[in-house]
Amino acid sequence: MNPIKPEDAFKNIISHSKEYGFIFQSSEIYDGLSAVYDYGQLGAELKKNIREYWWQAMVQMHNNIVGIDAAIFMHPTTWKASGHVDAFNDPLIDNKDSKKRYRADVLIEEHIGKLEDKIEKEVEKAAKRFENFDANLFRSTNQRVLDYQKKIDEIEARFKNALNANNLEEVKQIILDLEIVCPISGSRNWTDVRQFNLMFSTSMGSVSEDSNTIYLRPETAQGIFVNYLNVQKTGRMKIPFGIAQTGKAFRNEIVARQFIFRMREFEQMEMQFFVKPGTEMEWYAYWKNTRLNWHLSLGLGAEKYRYHDHAKLAHYANAACDIEHRFPFGFKELEGIHSRTDFDLKQHETFSGKKLQYFDPELNQSYVPYVVETSVGLDRLFLAILSSALKEEALEGGDTRSVLSLPPALAPYKAAIFPLVKKDGLPELAESIYTSLKFDFNVAIDEKDTVGKRYRRQDAIGTPYCITVDHQSLEDKTVTVRHRDTMQQERIAINALSDFLQQRVHLKSLLKTL
C-alpha cells in the first residue's frame, strides 16, 4: 500500500469534514465565500466541547482567573490605541516582474527623498564654489533648487489629495507619472494599488458618515484590556490574576487559505494575565509550560508539538513564543504566548485619559500591571484535533476503516445505542436506554443497517462507545459496550452504563490530568 501523501491526507480531512457534517463552506449554494466556513451538526458539538475544556481549564481550575464576554464592536479609539488603525491601513502595490510588494506611499516618499538628495547636492556644490555662502539664500533663489522643490511640493500635494480622497487609481498614476521603477526588476510593470486594511469596518447608526465608522474587532484582547479595571475592582482581584475570554475576531486577510487554518472570521480563546512589573518573565515561563501541558493532555502525541521562540519581537512584547502543531501541511502556529509588557494598558491610559493602575497593598503603591497573554485559535485547535484524530486503519482481512480517535470527552456523541436487530423488543429496550442516558450525555440511537455498518458509522464521527442491545439483554439486563479504538467488547449491566460513561467521557477525566 502506498503511504498517504500529506497533500492527500489534508484533502481527506476536508472531505471527511464535509461528508459527516463537521464543516461546510459558507454559502456553498452561492459558490461559497472565500475563506469563510460554517460548522455543521457534528462540528458545532466538537467545537463547543473544545471551548468548554479550555474554559474550565482556565476559569474553573484557577481561582484567580475569571472569564468575560466582551462585545465585538468597540469604540473606534480602541483601535487607534492598540495600533491597528495606523499599522494596517497601507496602500500596497505589486511589481508584476519581481513579484515584490511595496507600500505605495513608501515608494513615493522614497522618490521625494531622491529629489531632496539632489537639492542637497546642489547646495553642497554651491557651497564649495562660493565664499560667504548663504545656504538659505541659495535655496530660495537658485533656479534648479526651486524647480526640484516645486516638483516635491507638487508630488506631495497630489499624493495627499489622492490619499484623502482614497483615490487609489490616482496613487498608481502618480507612481507611473514619476516613472518609479522596482528596485529589483527595474521595471514599471505595476499592479493596481490596493488598500489592505485588515480590519473590517461597518457603520453604526442609520446615517453613514465617517464619524460613525466602527470596526469588527481584529483581536479579542482589547476587550479585556479596556475592562481590566472593571473586573479587578468588582471581582476584588489581586495581582497576579487573569481574565479569560472566547469569541469571534475578524481579519480581512490578503491571502486566507488552508481550510479553516486561516479564516476571515475566526474564534480566539485567550487569557490575559496581569502581573507585577518585573515578574513577567517568571509568569511567561509558567504559562508557556502550562499551556503546552494542556495541549499534551489531549493525547494527540507529544511529537506533534514544539515551541517556536520569536527572535524578532513585536513592538509591544519583550518575549514571545508560539506553540506549534504539526498539521498535515507542516508545523504551524496553534497558540501564542506573549509577554506584552504594559504597552496596551499604557496606550489606553493615554488615549482615554483614564488611569488604569492597580494599587498593590503589599508594596503600598500603584502601578500599571504587566501582561502575559495566552491566545489560541479555536478553529486551528479544532483542525489540529480533527486531523490528528482521523485515521485510515487497516484491519485483518484487508479491510480498512475510517476512525476518528477523538479524546472521548470532546467527541460529539459520547455513545451510540443499537438494537442488534429491529425486532423482538430490542428497539424498545434500546429506546429506553437512550431516554435514560440523554439527560447526562449526548447520545445517538441507530437501528438502520447491519450492526457492523453502524459501528463503522460511529467510528467515522468519533463516538467512543457503542452500546448494543441483544437478546441476552432482555433476559439479564446487560448490554455489550464496544470500544471505538480497540473494537473490543465487554458486557455491562444496563444500570451501570451511566457510571461507566461518566468516568470516561466527562471533561473531568481530562481536567484531572492537568
Added chain:
RNA sequence: GCGGAAGUAGCUCAAUUGGUAGAGCUCCAGCCUUCCAAGCUGGAGGUUGCGGGUUCGAGACCCGUCUUCCGCUCCA
C-alpha cells in the same frame, strides 16, 4: 496578488476525434440477518460551479468569473 492544478449525484470517479451524462459507495422505503461496512427488491438524487462564445450539436474547445488545493508573497 503572481504562478500551477482542479471543480461532473452527499462521497470517490467515468464519459473515445465534440454526438442521448454513467458506475460504485452513500441516502430513502421494504425484505433477510444473533455483533464489525460486502445478501435481495424498489426508489431518490444532475441546468456537468456560474455567465458568455464557437458549433447543426459542448461535460469536453475559447473568453470571463467564482471557489478550492499547491508554491511564492503576506501574516499586528
